[in-house]
Amino acid sequence: MAADQWLTQLQENGYRLTEARRIVVEAVEKSARALTPIEVYDIARKKYRALGLVTVYRTLEKLEELHLIQRVHQPLGCQAFISAGEGHQHLLLCQNCGQVAFFEGDDLDVLTESIAQKTGYQISEHWLQLFGLCANCRAD
């Protein structure tokens, strides 16, 4: 999904289109790795000097609310965000450069069914995330 569509989404949900939002959206949507609010701020401010960090926080909040971005949980912290991708997707993170690959096709039904049996839980959701090295970092 392209930056324009994120802006349209914002607009269709009653939010105004502002320069600050355009720049923040662009920075996050373009990034191949998860960005923290400060990182978004630093990147975005190169194109829009007057941008405030608070506005970054507020824009990320709205993008998350509209399911356009998601928070990424990592061993070193959980402040970064990346595009939510489309449909039911999971993340594969490069431990060296942070590059994120999306994947679907996780068929965990057999596993969850068996765990449900053993534990007595009714399972309704799962989080799956893979870590490794991307092709580039692997080569080094």
Add this chain to the structure above:
Amino acid sequence: MAADQWLTQLQENGYRLTEARRIVVEAVEKSARALTPIEVYDIARKKYRALGLVTVYRTLEKLEELHLIQRVHQPLGCQAFISAGEGHQHLLLCQNCGQVAFFEGDDLDVLTESIAQKTGYQISEHWLQLFGLCANCRAD
């Protein structure tokens, strides 16, 4: 693994055994759900009034370093800790009461192999976590 063994682990790694550590270890080890530092503090202080919150933070830090506890990532926050369990385990969290069940037997090799092929990544680790309702909460 029992509280005593955690204390032994601390000792064997050069840490002194103190009343504060005993109480914190007991609180965390006994808990069926993940506890935040403040929650540990509140529980532990019932048995040891003089305990400081800073000591809770410092003790949790050491327990994590020794792989006796692990941080639990949840939609609402990632500050809570629970026993690390034994060997390669994953968590199943009750979305109502927070009760945690451990499970192993996740055979993701087929999946990771296929993802590795598609993405070019070399996959070395995975996070898997299930959410649902425990038997008790399910009944309500």
Add this chain to the structure above:
DNA sequence: CACTTATTGAAAATGATTTTCATTATCAAA
């Protein structure tokens, strides 16, 4: 173009965590 009100950035407030530091307690060695 005018007007309503959502949005903005700065500053202050909050909440979680870490650091500093003087005091106290653990534990190894005498």
Add this chain to the structure above:
DNA sequence: TTTGATAATGAAAATCATTTTCAATAAGTG
């Protein structure tokens, strides 16, 4: 045992991320 070096403690201060407040500004409707 008692002693002594020093690790551990709690309180207060410092730091860091995030949220709230508020007056000024800008978006978009009429």
